[in-house]
Amino acid sequence: MKRISLRRKTRFGSSKGVSTVIATVFLVLTVLVLSTNVFLWSFLQNAFYNQAVKERNQQDVDRLMENIIATNPTVVPSTGTINVTTYIINGGSIPAQIVTLWVLDVTPPQKYNVTDLRASNLTLNPGDRRTFSKTVRILGAISTDSFSAWFVTARGNTVSLTESQGIIIAQVSQGIGSVAMDFGSFVYYNVSGYNLQVWPNGKEGFYIPNRDIAFRVTLTNFDTNKRTIQLNPHSTLWMIFPTSATAHSAWWYIVNVNNGIITSKTKGSFSDISLFYSQPTIVYFASGYDLSTKDFTQSSPGYTGSAAVNLMLIGKIGASTLGQNIPFVSVYVT
C-alpha cells in the first residue's frame, strides 16, 4: 500500500500548490481586467475631451475667420425713428449669419433699440454682398442726437456700422491724430454751481454767451491700431480770439459729469475718461483749473467775437502717452 500511495503521489504530484496557482491566475486576471477596463475607459474619455477641445478650437478659428464688412453705413435719425442703411459684404472665408442689429443713441440719457434679424435670413456666403436697410424706433431720440450702430453675428462677433465711416474720418484727420469729433452734437450748457443747465440737450455750441459755461463734445477714437485712449485732467478745450489786437484766450479743463452735475469738484477727484475704439464717447469741459492741481471753478470766454476752438487731448493711447491738439470748430461769443 505504501508503494501504491507513493506511486500515485509521484504520478499526480502534490495538490498542495493548486490553490496558489489558481489564486495567482485570478490575481493576474483581476489585475489585467481591471487595468484594461480603467485604461480603455480613460483613453475613451480623453478622446472625447480632445475631440471637444478640437471642436472648441475650430469654433474659435471660425469666429476669427468671420469677416463681415459693413460699408457706407448711414444712420439717418428723425424724431423717434432711425433709418440704418449699409452695404454688407462677407469678406471672410466662411458663411456668416447676422442675427441682431443694435442702434444706440449715445446722447444722454442713453437709449437703445435691439432688432432680431433672424427672420430676415441675413446669411452671407463668402463673397456675398447685400444692401441692408432697416428703420428702428427709439423713443425720445431726436435728429440731433449721436448714434452708434452695430451688428452681432451668430458666432458672437460684432460688426460696427460706424467703423468704415470712421476710417474715412480718420484718414481725413490722419495728419492731426486719430480722434474724430461729431460736429452735430457740439453743445454748451450754462453752469450754475456744479449744475449744467438745460440738461441733457444743452444749446447749440456755435453761438455762445460770455458767461460761465461748459461744453459737451462727442469724440470717437479711430486709432488705426484700435488702442484705447485715456484722457487725463490736463485735457483742455481752449479758444483764441484771432481778431483782437491783443491775444485773448479762454479754456475749459475736462470734468466728470453725472446726470447734469459736475462730480469732479475737488483737486484730484477727476477720473480718467476712456475712449474705446469706434465708440462715440461724450466728454465735458467746464473747469477753469486743471483738476489735478486745483479744485473746480467755473470758466467763461471773457471776450466777445469770433473764436477758434481747439481740443488739447492729453493722456494715454494704449500703453503710450498721448498729446494732440485738434482745431475743430469756430464759435461766436456774444
Added chain:
Amino acid sequence: MIFNKKAVSAVISAVILTGVAISLGFVVLFWGQSMSSDYAKNYGKTTDAEIAKLKEKLTVEYVFYNNISKSVRIFMLNSGAINDTKIQSVYVRNSTWSRVTSIPADGLKSFSGASIADQDLDMGEEGYVDVVLSPIALKAGKLYSVRIVTGRGSIFEADFIA
C-alpha cells in the same frame, strides 16, 4: 483499496482550498470591477462636465447702465455649442470695487422683455439679466466690467462704460 480512506481528507482539503481560492478570486474580481466602474463613472462625469463647460460660450452683446434705477442690464447671446446655459451669478466690478449678484428665479428675459420659461439660453438664443446696484451708483464715463458665471462654472467677461 476501496476501504482505504487515507487519501480522502487530502482530496477534500484540496477541493475546499481550491473552492475558497476561486470564491475569493471572484469576490476580489467583482470588488475590483465595481471599484473601477465607480471610478470610471466619476471620471466620465468629470469629463462630461468639462466638455460641456468647454462648449459653453456666452457673448455679451451690450451692457446698459441705467443711472436712474442704478442697475445694469446685460444682453447676452449663447454663441456656444451647447444648450441649457444657465446664469448662476453676475459680478459688476472695477479695479477697486466688486459686487456679486445671484440671478433671481425669473431673472433671465428674452430681448422682447418676456421671461424665458426654462431660465437658460439654448444655442443661438439671446437674453438679458438685470443687476440692481442701488443704492450704489456707478461713475459716469468710468470703465467697469461684468463677469458672468454660468451654472456649469464657465466665466465670461465684458467691459462697459457707465
